[in-house]
Amino acid sequence: MKTIIFATGNQDKVKEIREILGDLPVTFMTMREAGFTEEIEENGTTFRENAAIKAEAVAAWIRRNAPAYAEAIVMADDSGLQIDAMGGMPGVMSHRWLGDRTYPQAMMDIIEELKDVAEEQRGARFVCSIAACVPGRETITVQETVEGRVAHEIRGTEGFGYDPFFYVPEYGCTTAEMSREQKNAISHRGKAIRAMRDRLLEEGVL
Ligand code: ITT
DSSP, rough: OOOEOOOOOOHHHHHHHHTTTTTSSSEEEEETTTOOOHHHHHHOSSHHHHHHHHHHHHHHHHHHHOOOGOOOOEEEEEEEEEGGGGGOGGGGGGGGTTTTTHHHHOOOOOOOHHTTTTTTEEEEEEEEEEEEEEETTTOOOEEEEEEEEEOOOOOSSSOOTTGGGEEEEEGTETTSSSSSHHHHHHSHHHHHHHHHHHHHHHHOOE
């Protein structure tokens, strides 16, 4: 059976990715479970670059230090929220942009900043790039998005991060008000992981 090692320290991502890949006959583990505990500097300017930086850093370490996983596929997710009325911010900075604030505080700050912005200008999207390092091949990347709007208030307790104020008009609720299955069916991460799975199946990697 193939092993997929996921290069992330974000347990919420791990939970979603495990659910989305649940039907695949693969052994799934996180980079920490494989022994990688270093910090990775995400100094790329795009989601794709940062996803590749993370996957390649962990893949290089695994090949050097964990020979038992030499054949494993190493994957990483770089994702974030782009808000049109803020020129695409926080974008690749979505995590670091919090500073000392909690997510609810950061979302309330954005809601305040956008208080005079009309409904049709409140567009936002979650973006997710997934990179996969397969031994002997170039790094493969895919990127997907989900379109929505910045809500006027925080609603819902599912999901994580910026979900409670990411309103999806077609569903009339935020992604934090969706069931896990519903969010995975429409989300940037759900779409990107499925695109990567299809790509790896097509290329005979899985
Ligand atoms: P790793 O780099 O270790 O994977 P991270 O959380 O730092 O973990 P990113 O640099 O990719 O990951 O930052 C992604 C941030 O974007 C994440 O921390 C959230 O703030 C936001 N985000 C991404 N996907 C999201 C989602 O599905 N729902 C809500 N917020 C999300």
